[in-house]
Amino acid sequence: MHNINTLNTFLKDELSAMETYQQVLNSLKNEVGLGNSESLMPIYDDHSEAVFSLQGLIRRLDGTPVESSGAWGTWAKMLMGGATMMGHKSALKALHEGEKNGAKDFEAALEDAELPSDIRALIETKLLPDQQEHIRILEQLLDATVA
Template sequence: MANVNSDIETLNSFLRGELSAVETYRQAIGHVETDNVRDQLQGCLQDHEQRVSSLRDRIEKLGGTPSDSSGPWGVFAQLVQAGADALGEKAAVQALEQGEDHGLADYQRDIDKLHGEARRFGRMVLLPAQKQTHERVRLLKKTLH
């Protein structure tokens, strides 16, 4: 039971990060004028929304209650993104890349706190998906230089 509670706690931490990412991408997309950039960011948003859905399902299957808020990271992300929005698309994408860096670091740091099937889910689904989204934003940033 301790492992299940620990897994629920770790998965909820990942969920709060994903919710923060969704909030930040939605805000950024609203301030992007270039179609290609907006399309790329929309794809990243959908990636994060998919992880939110997967995490919620996994937490419920373990008998937990999924977080419904990004918590303090969401507030931080909004502040960072608000500053980037005032500086334009390039700054917004740079801020999103920083968020992707943070998300990737969270997964890499905490994935081994999970047990059994939850760990497999983290290693086989969450981490590869986060790496892919991270790379997508990194490449987008390169095109804006």
């Protein structure tokens, strides 16, 4: 049960990330000359794949995957809405912070000596490397973005 709860926590985070990136992508599609949407779409796709992988693993463990990001997702969307209104750099900073927090959560899970090998493998081979790549991409976008 502990493992299913851990996976559902990760699933909520990934659902929240998808919702947040979708919100930013929607705001960027109205902007002309911004390359951010091309850079952010693969990150959205990675989070979508993570949702699919986590749902499958939870089902294989005879658990029931959560269906929404819950209160955290609502908070993240409100925060992102405010950041988007304040400008693209603020939105990118908020995304960057979210990715860093996700990476910390995955790293903390890997410190659990009793973490089953299938969950450990998913984190080590997919979830954490993707998160680290997202952080790099967002840092590059932040460096290239003016206010």
